[in-house]
Amino acid sequence: xxxxxxxxxxxxxxxxxxxxxxxxxxxxxxxxxxxxxxxxxxxxxxxxxxxxxxxxxxxxxxxxxxxxxxxxxxxxxxxxxxxxxxxxxxxxxxxxxxxxxxxxxxxxxxxxxxxxxxxxxxxxxxxxxxxxxxxxxxxxxxxxxxxxxxxxxxxxxxxxxxxxxxxxxxxxxxxxxxxxxxxxxxxxxxxxxxxxxxxxxxxxxxxxxxxxxxxxxxxxxxxxxxxxxxxxxxxxxxxxxxxxxxxxxxxxxxxxxxxxxxxxxxxxxxxxxxxxxxxxxxxxxxxxxxxxxxxxxxxxxxxxxxxxxxxxxxxxxxxxxxxxxxxxxxxxxxxxxxxxxxxxxxxxxxxxxxxxxxxxxxxxxxxxxxxxxxxxxxxxxxxxxxxxxxxxxxx
Numbered sequence: 001x002x003x004x005x006x007x008x009x010x011x012x013x014x015x016x017x018x019x020x021x022x023x024x025x026x027x028x029x030x031x032x033x034x035x036x037x038x039x040x041x042x043x044x045x046x047x048x049x050x051x052x053x054x055x056x057x058x059x060x061x062x063x064x065x066x067x068x069x070x071x072x073x074x075x076x077x078x079x080x081x082x083x084x085x086x087x088x089x090x091x092x093x094x095x096x097x098x099x100x101x102x103x104x105x106x107x108x109x110x111x112x113x114x115x116x117x118x119x120x121x122x123x124x125x126x127x128x129x130x131x132x133x134x135x136x137x138x139x140x141x142x143x144x145x146x147x148x149x150x151x152x153x154x155x156x157x158x159x160x161x162x163x164x165x166x167x168x169x170x171x172x173x174x175x176x177x178x179x180x181x182x183x184x185x186x187x188x189x190x191x192x193x194x195x196x197x198x199x200x201x202x203x204x205x206x207x208x209x210x211x212x213x214x215x216x217x218x219x220x221x222x223x224x225x226x227x228x229x230x231x232x233x234x235x236x237x238x239x240x241x242x243x244x245x246x247x248x249x250x251x252x253x254x255x256x257x258x259x260x261x262x263x264x265x266x267x268x269x270x271x272x273x274x275x276x277x278x279x280x281x282x283x284x285x286x287x288x289x290x291x292x293x294x295x296x297x298x299x300x301x302x303x304x305x306x307x308x309x310x311x312x313x314x315x316x317x318x319x320x321x322x323x324x325x326x327x328x329x330x331x332x333x334x335x336x337x338x339x340x341x342x343x344x345x346x347x348x349x350x351x352x353x354x355x356x357x358x359x360x361x362x363x364x365x366x367x368x369x370x371x372x373x374x375x376x377x378x379x380x381x382x383x384x385x386x387x388x389x390x391x392x393x394x395x
Contacts, residue, residue: 006119006182007132010112011139013071013181017078017174018143021151022085022167024256027239028249029160033089037240037367041359042091043098044236048355050102051348056204058103059110059341067111067118067337068183074108075175077101082168086161109344110337117328117336118184130271130325137267137320145257152253207339210331216392217330219385221343223283224323226381227290229350230374231316233358234259234309240367245303255306262310266317271325273318279326280395282318287382289315294375298368305368 022029030040062070077100084097116133120126147170151163211218242255273282289311296308323343331339354377362370389395 004123006115006184009177009181010116010119011136013075013174013177014112014136014140015143016170016177017075018140019147019170020082020144020167021147021154021163022082023144024148024151024252025155025160025163025239025249027237028155028243029085029164030094031240032160033094035091035094037237037362038359039091039094040236041355041362043094044232044355045352045359046095047098047102047105048348048352050099051106052345052352054103054106055109055341055345055348056207056338058106059338060204062107062111062114062337062341063335066183067115068178068181070107070111070337071115071181072175072178074104074111075171075178077104077107078171079168079175082164082171086164086168106341106344110340113324113328113340114337115181115184122184126329129328130274130321133324134267134270134321137317138264141260141264141267145260148256148260149253152250152256155252156250204338206332206335207342210339211342214330216395217327219389219392219395220279220283220323220326221346223287223381223385224319224343225347225350226378227286227316227319227323228347229354230290230294230378231312232351233354233370233374234312237367237370238306238309241297241309241371242306244301244367245306258310259313262313263317266314266319267321270318270321274322278395279322280389282322283389283395284382284386286315286318287378287385291375291378291382294371294378298372298375301368305371 027040035043058070081097081100081104084093084100088094088097113133116136117126117129120129120132125132147167151166154162154166211221238255238259239252242252247255277285293308293312293315297305297312300308324340327340327343328336354374357373357377358370361373365372
């Protein structure tokens with residue numbers, strides 16, 4: 001069977017799944033419907049807790065029952081989210097949406113990377129995983145940039161709600177594409193469908209044992225978790241930051257495009273940088289950039305803060321393919337989605353902690369105080385990583 005089709009479908013699926021113009025005005029739309037910053041933070045915590053509870057179980061389901069089924073479920077829930085948001089007016093409506101979004105995220109997070117790696121492995125191209133994953137993220141960002149540019153123009157001319165209808169249509173197309181994916185054979189490293197199924201508990205204990213006996217992998221994964229958790233608050237609250245500076249909604253599309261565009265170089269060139277730098281050196285350099293960026297965002301309270309956000313995006317773009325590639329080259333195919341899910345699980349545990357701190361300081365010092373807390377979090381991790389990684393020679 002020609003699994004090249006799978007790669008094309010994954011790219012097209014990601015394109016339409018990210019072609020969501022609603023995201024560029026999401027916080028303004030929520031604020032317009034009565035949601036305060038603290039309420040939004042509460043929904044972020046609900047989202048993170050949902051992922052914490054379901055990330056590993058859905059990863060196991062993907063390994064046991066198929067990655068394609070979980071991607072179809074993810075796309076179906078994505079459609080449901082926008083349908084609800086069109087009519088949402090109460091806090092519980094938005095809470096339900098983020099709960100469904102959390103399930104959708106857990107269903108796709110480990111499944112997509114596992115499907116991509118196994119598809120490449122069947123073609124003898126597993127060494128290209130970082131490159132292909134970076135390209136997949138680039139496709140994601142390009143789609144989101146197009147959505148942001150169009151979304152801000154449409155919002156300025158026709159109001160905010162139209163973007164949600166368009167996002168629903170795009171999610172529907174993604175659902176159709178997910179149904180066309182081809183499921184690779186179970187266990188591309190040798191296990192066949194005729195072998196005895198692995199018990200649920202074994203998936204979890206084996207994954208936990210893997211991280212325990214591989215501290216180098218755990219350290220690299222933790223760097224990706226901290227970066228991802230911190231970056232989520234750039235993606236979720238830059239609109240309010242720009243709004244506090246008096247930026248017209250008309251320019252939100254360009255700002256959103258810039259934030260995503262600057263993640264492209266890192267996504268595309270991470271595998272090239274690995275030829276010149278070690279994992280440890282790259283992670284330290286990127287974390288220094290991210291920490292300095294958050295410090296500037298929190299204290300400038302001007303357009304220099306928006307410029308610092310762009311630096312954060314540039315550095316964070318390197319981290320995702322870096323951490324994912326380091327993990328996938330070292331794990332068993334039969335538990336690939338489960339093990340990958342532990343990274344997302346850890347990221348969302350950190351996201352919950354960061355949300356509590358962000359919400360506390362944002363309530364007292366507006367969104368600027370929230371970013372000050374993230375600067376402190378990243379600085380503390382940087383110091384710890386430098387010291388801890390000196391004891392792990394494999395990185």
